[in-house]
Amino acid sequence: MSEELAVSATGLVKDFGGRRVVDGVDIAVPRGLIYGVLGPNGAGKTTTLRMLLGIIEPDAGERMLLGHPRPREASDQVGYLPEERGLYPGMRAKDAIAFMGALRGLRWSEGRRRARTLMEAAGLGHAADDKIRKLSKGMAQLVQLLGSAVHHPDLLVLDEPFSGLDPVNQERLEKLILAERDRGATILFSTHVMAHAERLCDRLSIIAGGKVRFEGTVADARAKLPFKAHYTPHRGGPELAALLPPDAEQIDGSWSFTVPEEGIEALLVRLIDAGHGISGLSIERPGLHDAFVRIVAEAGAAETVE
Amino acid sequence: MKVFLRGMRQAFTIARRDFAATVFTPTFLLFLLAPVFMIVFALVGGMGARGAAESTDARERMVVIASSSRAAEITAIDSQLRKLFPSRGDNALPELVIEAPANDVAAQARAMFDSTEYDLTAVLHGPLERPRILRGPRDYREANYLAELAEQVLRVERSGGTQQLSQAEIAEVSRGQSSVSGRSQLAYVAVLGIFFLTLMLSGQAVGAMAEERSNKVIEVLAAAVPLESVFFGKLLGAFGTAVLFVAFWGTLLGNLPKLLPANYVSAFSELGAAVGYPLFPLLFVAYFTMAYMLLSAVFLGVGALASTQREIQMLSLPITIIQVVMLGFASYGAIAPNSWVAIAAQVFPFSSPSAMAARAANSPEIWPHVAALIWQALWVGITVTIGARVFRRGVLKSGSPRIRLRGR
Numbered sequence: 001m002s003e004e005l006a007v008s009a010t011g012l013v014k015d016f017g018g019r020r021v022v023d024g025v026d027i028a029v030p031r032g033l034i035y036g037v038l039g040p041n042g043a044g045k046t047t048t049l050r051m052l053l054g055i056i057e058p059d060a061g062e063r064m065l066l067g068h069p070r071p072r073e074a075s076d077q078v079g080y081l082p083e084e085r086g087l088y089p090g091m092r093a094k095d096a097i098a099f100m101g102a103l104r105g106l107r108w109s110e111g112r113r114r115a116r117t118l119m120e121a122a123g124l125g126h127a128a129d130d131k132i133r134k135l136s137k138g139m140a141q142l143v144q145l146l147g148s149a150v151h152h153p154d155l156l157v158l159d160e161p162f163s164g165l166d167p168v169n170q171e172r173l174e175k176l177i178l179a180e181r182d183r184g185a186t187i188l189f190s191t192h193v194m195a196h197a198e199r200l201c202d203r204l205s206i207i208a209g210g211k212v213r214f215e216g217t218v219a220d221a222r223a224k225l226p227f228k229a230h231y232t233p234h235r236g237g238p239e240l241a242a243l244l245p246p247d248a249e250q251i252d253g254s255w256s257f258t259v260p261e262e263g264i265e266a267l268l269v270r271l272i273d274a275g276h277g278i279s280g281l282s283i284e285r286p287g288l289h290d291a292f293v294r295i296v297a298e299a300g301a302a303e304t305v306e
Numbered sequence: 307m308k309v310f311l312r313g314m315r316q317a318f319t320i321a322r323r324d325f326a327a328t329v330f331t332p333t334f335l336l337f338l339l340a341p342v343f344m345i346v347f348a349l350v351g352g353m354g355a356r357g358a359a360e361s362t363d364a365r366e367r368m369v370v371i372a373s374s375s376r377a378a379e380i381t382a383i384d385s386q387l388r389k390l391f392p393s394r395g396d397n398a399l400p401e402l403v404i405e406a407p408a409n410d411v412a413a414q415a416r417a418m419f420d421s422t423e424y425d426l427t428a429v430l431h432g433p434l435e436r437p438r439i440l441r442g443p444r445d446y447r448e449a450n451y452l453a454e455l456a457e458q459v460l461r462v463e464r465s466g467g468t469q470q471l472s473q474a475e476i477a478e479v480s481r482g483q484s485s486v487s488g489r490s491q492l493a494y495v496a497v498l499g500i501f502f503l504t505l506m507l508s509g510q511a512v513g514a515m516a517e518e519r520s521n522k523v524i525e526v527l528a529a530a531v532p533l534e535s536v537f538f539g540k541l542l543g544a545f546g547t548a549v550l551f552v553a554f555w556g557t558l559l560g561n562l563p564k565l566l567p568a569n570y571v572s573a574f575s576e577l578g579a580a581v582g583y584p585l586f587p588l589l590f591v592a593y594f595t596m597a598y599m600l601l602s603a604v605f606l607g608v609g610a611l612a613s614t615q616r617e618i619q620m621l622s623l624p625i626t627i628i629q630v631v632m633l634g635f636a637s638y639g640a641i642a643p644n645s646w647v648a649i650a651a652q653v654f655p656f657s658s659p660s661a662m663a664a665r666a667a668n669s670p671e672i673w674p675h676v677a678a679l680i681w682q683a684l685w686v687g688i689t690v691t692i693g694a695r696v697f698r699r700g701v702l703k704s705g706s707p708r709i710r711l712r713g714r
Contacts, residue, residue, distance in 0.1 A: 055528050072532060076312070080529040086522030090327060102319045103530040105312070144526075 005064070006031045006155050006186035007052055012061035014047050021047050023210035024061070029188050029203075031154075034181050036197040036204035037190040040296055044210040045190040046083050049159050052188075053080060066154055074155075076105040079148035083159040083190075085141055089133035093119065093143045096132055100147030111150055118146045121179075122172060138169035145173065149180055156180055158189035162196050174200060194289040206292060208299040218288055225286040225294055227259040234277025243270055259283060316531040317539035324514065324543025329550065338554060340506075359396065366400035367424040368448050371411055371431040376459065377404045383458045387451070399451060400427050407431065415440055428452050434460050488578050493640035493664035496590055500660045501633045504597045505626070507548040511602035512609040512618050514540045519613070533694040541602055541690065548598055580670040589666045589675055596682035597659035600689055601629065607693030632657040640664035652678065655685040 007029040014022040022044040029035040039045045051058045054071030066074040087096050097118065098111030106114075119128045122142055132140055141164060149156055158177070162170050177200060181187055191197055197204055198218055206214040206221070214221055232254045233240060240255075241248065244267075248257035260267060268278065328334055370380055384402050391399050408414040415429045419440070428441040428448035434456040441449035518524040518536075527536050579586035604625055612618040635657045639648030643665065651661035652674070662678040 053529050055525070073309070075530055078529075080526070082522070082525035082529065084522040084525055086518075086524065086526050088323070088327065088517075088523060089521060090331075091323075099319070099323055100526065100530070103316055103527070105315070147526075 004031055005029060007035075007063075007065055007188060009048075009052060009063040010061060012048060012051055012063065013059045014044075014051060014056070015059055016047075021210055022051065022058070025207065025210070025212055027052070027205055027212065027215075029186060031186050032181070032184060033202035034177065034187040034189070034200050036201035037188065037207060038192065038194070038197055038204055038292060039190070039207035040192055043207045045207055046159055048207065049157055049188070049190060053078065053157060076151070077154040079104070079151065079153035079156045079185075081145050081148045081156075081158040081161055083163075085144055085164075087132045087140055087144055087147075089131065091132055092129055093124070093132060093135065093139075094128040096143055097147040097150050100144075101150040104151040104153070106151040114150050115146065118150060119143070122146060122176060138165050141165060142169060142172060142176070145176060149176070149185075152183070153185060155186045155188065158187065160191055161189055162191060162193055170196070194287070194292055198288040206295050208296045211299070213295050213299045214291075221288055221291040221295070222285055224291050226261070227283050228286055229257055229259050229264055230280070230282045230284070231255045231257070231271075231278070232280035233271065234279045235275060237276065239274070240271075240276055243267075243274060243276070254280065313532060313535040313538075317535040317542060320527070320531065320536060320539025321542035321546060324540060325546040328510075328543070328547045334547075338551060341555060365425050366427050368400050368402045368427055368452060369405055369415075369418055369429040370402065370452065370455070371405050371407050371415060371429065372434075374406060376434075379459055379462065380404055380455065383455060383462060387455060387458060400448065402455075412438070430456060485578070489580055489667050490641060490643075492579055492586075493643070493667035494637060496593075496663035496667055497633065497636045497640045497660045499590070500594050500597050500663055501629070501636075503548075503552060503594055504601050505629060507551060508544075508598050508601040508605055509622065509626075510547070511540065511544045512605040512622055514544060514606055515610040516612070516615070516618065519610075533698050534691060537603070537606060537690050537694045540606055541599060544602055545595070545598055552594070579667045581666045581672065581675075582670075585672075586666050590663050592675075592679055593659040593663040593666075593682075596679065596686065599686040600656060600659070600682065601625075603686060603689035603693055607689070607696055610693065611696060628656070632660065636660035636664060640668070643668040653681075655682060658682055658685075 005028050007027060009025060009027045012022055012025040012027075013020070025044070025048050027037075027048070037045050037048065047056070050056045051061075052063055052065060052071065054065070054075070062069070063071065065071040066077050068074040071078075088099075091099065094112050094115040097115035098106075098108050101111035101114070102108050116125070116128050119125050124139060124142060124146075127135055127139060127143075132143065135143065141161075145158070145161065148158075156177075161173055161177070165173060174196065177187055177189070187200075189200075201218055203215075203217055204221065205212050214224070231244075236253070241250075244255055245257045245260055248255050264283065268281075272278065372380060381402075381404070388399060391397060405414075405418075411431045415431045415438075418426045418429050419442070426442065427445040428439055428451070430437045430439050430452040432438040437453065437456045439449045439452050515524070518527060524536075531539075581589065605622065608621040608625065609618055612621055632651075632654075635647065635651045635654070639645065639651040639657075639661045642648055648661065648665070651657040652665060654661075658678055659682060662675060662682075666675060
């Protein structure tokens with residue numbers, strides 16, 4: 001496994017109670033990138049991340065974390081935000097951040113100093129001395145994220161970091177993630193919210209039914225689907241549908257259909273020749289959301305998609 | 307070595323957090339002062355019990371039915387004989403009353419047991435050469451006392467007077483070393499001390515993991531720190547609190563003799579340890595540490611398994627029962643230090659700390675303590691490791707699916 005990879009795994013398998021939750025997952029996360037692990041609920045994302053971090057042991061497969069075959073050996077260079085957020089309610093925010101840093105080898109005093117700086121940068125400076133129980137859920141979640149990054153880890157693993165956050169805090173979190181990437185850290189995060197993945201990810205994997213169904217860039221994923229055309233005729237008529245591709249759907253006088261493999265020019269000529277003309281035409285690349293739905297559906301594991 | 311040092315550093319980080327979270331709270335003050343409440347309740351209860359006992363004692367009587375000509379003589383001998391008994395407390399003799407004989411003395415004596423004004427323990431009637439004594443079902447001592455009283459009255463009469471013939475001079479001498487019974491008592495005190503301290507303090511550990519589980523911090527800890535270090539850190543944190551508690555009360559009790567009257571203090575001088583001082587208190591602290599760690603590790607493991615407070619309580623009960631059994635085991639060893647039970651108690655890991663503390667009071671050899679401390683430390687390690695693995699399997703739903711000689 002390459003030194004250029006922050007995380008790599010081959011053939012990870014995990015069973016719980018006789019049920020296979022992760023079924024031969026391969027993953028390779030290059031250093032310095034933001035890497036998304038996408039998948040519907042119950043796809044095995046969290047279990048995969050926990051195995052990569054050494055919180056749980058795989059039943060089969062190999063993994064490498066920051067060049068260490070035993071993830072525990074790299075734990076001081078890793079930051080982790082679990083899906084189930086957890087902070088001591090009686091701790092002050094800056095102490096909670098310092099404590100998380102101290103677990104990873106950072107001195108308490110330095111942790112407190114960095115905590116204050118990080119909180120001010122994240123717009124939470126006023127809450128540095130507040131106890132966790134006084135913070136809103138979103139603020140506590142940001143505090144925990146800062147705690148996972150306070151020791152300047154080489155790898156930051158975030159499990160569903162955006163869940164439960166309002167749009168303002170989601171934007172703050174996106175900025176924090178980008179700032180960490182700019183610092184040189186590798187970010188590995190799981191989500192089933194495509195918008196965040198589309199904005200943030202340099203590369204991604206889509207997991208469904210415990211298996212990796214896609215690996216590549218956002219553009220690669222989107223390229224899995226053909227372009228979509230939205231056509232509004234100048235003049236309609238009963239014969240129009242016969243001229244359009246079979247998947248064409250009419251919505252409020254406009255038609256949506258997949259652009260044919262040979263291109264759209266020949267189709268447009270036929271439509272003009274038939275007297276339907278063109279009142280409006282737009283062609284767009286499908287989003288990650290559509291690609292995700294298609295990939296998951298193909299995997300026979302279509303589940304809840306936000 | 308690096309892994310070990312990192313594990314220790316992480317354990318101390320967790321211990322520091324736990325210690326601060328426990329000690330810097332108002333509830334810790336209540337915890338620290340809990341013995342005051344216990345002492346106050348014990349005093350109030352004791353006063354009530356003592357009042358009830360004294361009122362019972364005040365109602366008890368011994369009676370001698372004798373002619374008035376002998377009353378002065380009997381009273382004088384009674385006052386001399388009473389010096390052999392405590393004047394107050396449970397072992398004090400009931401008041402002696404001399405009654406003039408009625409026509410039917412036997413009936414008179416029997417009727418006294420039906421008195422509603424006092425509780426008759428024993429009554430003597432008839433000629434002193436062949437006295438008849440009636441006693442209550444459990445009042446052997448009072449009956450024997452009246453028999454001896456009659457004997458002494460006759461002896462005095464025949465020797466010509468009640469005046470004391472000798473004047474003894476009594477002086478207190480302190481022993482060059484502690485007495486055998488003093489060592490035995492100290493051994494028992496050591497066993498009880500460790501038992502009560504661990505009973506009071508180690509139970510805290512049972513809820514230690516519950517906090518992390520309820521607020522989901524366990525996932526953060528498990529990702530950063532091996533569970534063995536989490537467990538050990540929890541143990542250290544709770545132990546720090548316990549040490550603070552013991553140091554506070556130890557200092558207070560250590561200075562208690564300065565406040566007590568001299569005759570009370572001299573009673574403590576009988577309590578000597580065979581290994582001597584200051585080794586005995588040092589060993590006591592070491593064994594308390596081991597007992598605390600062993601028991602707390604078990605409680606911690608149980609607490610980690612339980613998911614509700616009810617489960618914690620239900621699982622704690624068997625441990626407390628086992629602890630009481632260990633107390634009995636070690637106590638017997640303290641009283642009979644050369645018995646096989648004592649040796650077994652010293653070897654069995656969970657009774658070993660108490661039993662070895664008792665041994666330090668009873669026996670002067672040092673090497674068994676070195677061996678015992680190593681043995682107990684080994685068991686602390688085993689218990690913590692098992693607890694952590696049980697926790698990993700039960701809570702994180704992980705653990706190696708099969709035995710691996712080498713980690714991944």
